[in-house]
Amino acid sequence: MAYPAPPVPGATAAPDRSPDGPRGLAEVVERFAEAWRSAEVPPDLPAYLPDSPAVRRVSLIELIKVDLANRWLRGDAPKRLAEYIVDLPELRTWPLPPDLIYEEFHVRRRAGGSVEVEEYTAAYPEQAEQLSEMLATDDYRSTLMATATATEPATEPANLDDLDVGHQVDDFDLMMGLGRGGFARVFLAHQRSMQRLVAVKISQDKSAEPQTLAQLDHDYIVRVFDQRVLPERRLRLLYMQYVPGGTLFTVLERVRTTPLDQRDGALLLDVIDTVLADKGEIRPSESTARAELADLSWPETIAWLGRRLAQALDYAGRCGVLHRDIKPANVLLTAEGIPKLADFNISFSGNVSGDSPVAYFGGSLAYMSPEQLAVVHPDRSTSAADLDTRSDLYALAVMLWELLTGRKPFPDDAVTGGDRTALDEMLARRSGSPQSLPYQDLPADCPAALRRALVRALDPDPNKRWPRGADMAQQLDVSLDARARDLVDPPPHSWRLRARPLMHPIMALSIGVPNGLAILYSYNHNRTLIIDKLDEQAQHRFDQVALAAYGIGFLIGFVVTNLLLWNLWSVSHGLRKGRSYDAATLAHARSDTLQLGRRNVLTCFALWALAGIVVPVSVQLTGNHLSASAYVHFFITQIVCGAIAMAYPYFLVTFYAVRSLYPIFLPHGGLNAGDAREFDRVDRRSTYFLVIAAAVPLLGVAGATFIPPEDISTVFVALRVLCVGSALAFIGIYLLFRMLEKDLTALARIVSSRPA
Structure with missing residues (x-):
């Protein structure tokens, strides 16, 4: 039963329930x-x-x-x-x-x-x-949010420096110091009521962090269990998942002392194992994540870490939460090597009432985006409310570049303060073109997709960066998948690169050659069985009608093919020229690419089937009589040729589209569930067309049953050529089919990493 809400004293209208209203x-x-x-x-x-x-x-x-x-x-x-x-x-x-x-x-x-x-x-x-x-203990500790009322007497803040290992604070026995900052200390603690180990962050009660982190539940963000507020001491206790593997700052320190050729995934694991040993923790005996990391190169390791952190920022951004202090010390590592984003102490959530963007603004200057530095700068008008996830992605790219090379992309290490001069210098360094970045610092084996992910995220113009963390994560995923990496960034002299601008001639050959061979077979086959049995005038008329039909069919096919290519050609040509397109336009072009084979071959088959009806009817209308068996045989021959015109061009066109054209769009991000569905449709369609290709010899043999016995010998050679030729062609088609399957699977793996 629902009860009416009591009136609010003094209220004259419905309470303000907007995220920015007065009620937190x-x-x-x-x-x-x-x-x-x-x-x-x-x-x-x-x-x-x-x-x-x-x-x-x-x-x-x-x-x-x-x-x-x-x-x-x-x-x-x-x-x-x-x-x-x-x-x-x-x-x-x-x-x-x-x-x-x-x-x-x-x-x-x-x-x-x-x-x-x-x-x-x-x-x-x-x-x-x-x-x-x-629930195993009777020692109940309320998880209700503690709030101080306006009538409570003010007390002096507790001195955080007095806290030490061995102390009990509320429900927590402090066991080991894990870190400290200017406003908080972090301890490994035993929570008595839950009988578990937690990391407890003890700070003065003036942050919005608990409200912010309470919204976040993600595999790559440190899980916050709850908070306790101690009003009498004005302390806030934030207790969270204990992550024992240290931070990326420890990893960075090792990177700077390790030669480039000795850096790999095993280095990351060795740093984690050293931290675990220092804490008395046991290294996991079996871990798929550790096994994967052990086989990665150093650039791949950075992409592996970055992909997960980009996904975490994407999730936080969709929850309306900004981190604003991405740096190595704020990324914790599990014993398996999984990174977890922590310390949202200066983060801002637009969805937490009463939380002002300026109130808790801060961050580490060396990792800040230009727009975040502009907020700090006393002479700039940029507001903290103007920041969005793209600023966090910029900081992530700075951190990943530093982990990859041992140096930041901007020489800011000497900056110790936030005065006007220092901020002006930092803003000037970040305002340059992405081409001015120190690419010479990147390892020789750095995948192009990793470089692209970092460079775009470091663009001084937020509008030119990755719009979402999911898009950046996809590029980092490409770096980790050898087949996807080869598709998106083929070797410099690969035929796939040279074939991209040759869209029209390649399409003409892929469709025209199989159709031309089918026309040649059809004409010779029908001449032997049908045309040569007519009188000379009828033969001439049949030839005229057939050639006209094939000519018109080729013309229609040429026009339709170019119409189907227009949007794809226009967008891909624009991308090569450096133009930018919105997500909807790119999605449309990607869809056109994957449907290119189906649309073209269905047009071809429709024209063949139409010719099978139009040609004999046109001959009949000129006064030349054709038998019913001639009608049937001509139509069946056209259907067999139509199957040839569908199966073989489909695989040639689709293989070219997936291998050479579709990867043009991947560096621009934005792949989503719609692309995954398109991949699945192409895979299923390819199976159907493979069956059609396998059926071509059978259709030819089946058609021979309609040939009078006395005419079998006259078409025996043509049938043999059809059966043997189509069988050999099927072998080639099957090889294309298998490669196409692997390509689609690799592309699907990239898309699967993006949230809906």
Whole structure:
């Protein structure tokens, strides 16, 4: 049953629920709790949810916790989580957070109920292992968001320097120092209530980081479990996933002391193993990620790391969150070598109410994009609110370039302050053309796709950078896939490069030669069985009609082929000339490329089938009689030739399109699920056309059954040529089919890394 929401004291209109309105997450929870304290009936929970999608989920979970506690402890219409799922359908779109399940378990116990852990592990099998750990202790620690009220007395901030290993802070036993910054300290800690190891970041209570990180749930972002606020000490405790493998800063230090020819994936693993040994951690005995890394070159290792971090930034960007301090020290490594982005302490989320972009602005100058430096510069009008994910991708590219070469792309290491002169120099260095980057620092074996990914991300103009992290991740994926890499960036003297501008002549040969051979076979075959049996005038008329039909068919095919090529030729020619196109135009051109073979061969087959009807009918209309068997035989011959005109040109055109033309578009990014569906369609169509190619000899033999016995000997040689020639052609077609399958699979692997 839904209850009406209580009126807000002093309100004259609906509350402002926009992401930039005055009410933050803490206020949402506080107002709902106040409604419970003052209302006679349970308040309507959905009425208190903000509209912003990113913060709505966080708010919903916190409001349910408050609602659960009040309903069960007051005995006022208790509800189970299953009932909330029915009442709030949006809960079904993602798994219930373990901390919410934890709250229901303990609130039922506190209300006097007999609740067993097994009930919850059975109800939530996917989270059974985690719930077993969380619910195994009776030491309940509330996960409700702590908020300080305006009436609480102010206290002096705790001195972070006084914290040390061996101390207990709230629910956490501090075991080992993991790092520190100007505003926080990070410890490896044992969380008593959950009986687990966590990394706990202890800072003064003035950051929006918990609200920001609560929105993020991604494989390559450090997982934040929850926060605790200690109002009496004005401390904020942010506890998160413990990542034991060190940071990329440790890796960078090793890179700078290691000769270029000794850098590879094993170097990364060796750094991680050294960090694990120093902490007393055990190296994983079996790990697919470590096995993959061990076989990578150093540029491939950088692409492997960068691809995952670009995906993390893409996800954060889609959640409305900017990091704004990408640097090696803020990328943690698991024991398997998986990078995880951490420290969103100065990040800005446009979806967290009350969080000003300027309020927590900062970052490391040497990794900043030009527009982020302009925000810091006292004489520039750029606002922190003007930044977007492209700024984070710029910083990521600076970091990856430094890891790849041991040096940053800009000589900023001497910068120690943020005065006008230093900022002016940094902005000047970043304002140059991408061609001015120190390419001589790149390793000789650096894949072109990796270089392209970094160079475009480092463009001083944000509009020319990768629009999304997913696009940059795709280029880095190309660097890691040998076949995709060869497709996108073939060797300098490859036929695929030389063939790209020769679109029209190659298409003419691919379609014209098989059709010409089919016409030659058809004409000679029909002359023997049909034309030579007519009188001289009828033969002449048949020749005229047939040649006219074939000529008109060739003309129509030529026009249609050029029309089908026009958009593809126009866009690819523009790209070679350095022009830019929007995502929709590029997607359309990619689709045209993959459909080129199908559209052309269906046109050819339609013209052959049409000629099979038009030619004999036209001859008949001139007064020359043709027998019914001649009609049938001529039409069947046209269908056989139509099959030849479909199967062989299809593979020639599609192979050329996939191998030579389609890779033109990959360096520009933007591949998505639509491309993956197109790959699947091409693969299935290719199988169908392979069957047609295999059936050509059988169709020729089947057609011979309609030939009178006395005429078999006259076409025996032609049938033998058809059967043997098509069988040999099938072998060539099959080889093209197998290569086409591998190419499509490689392209599909690249697309699969991009989120929808």
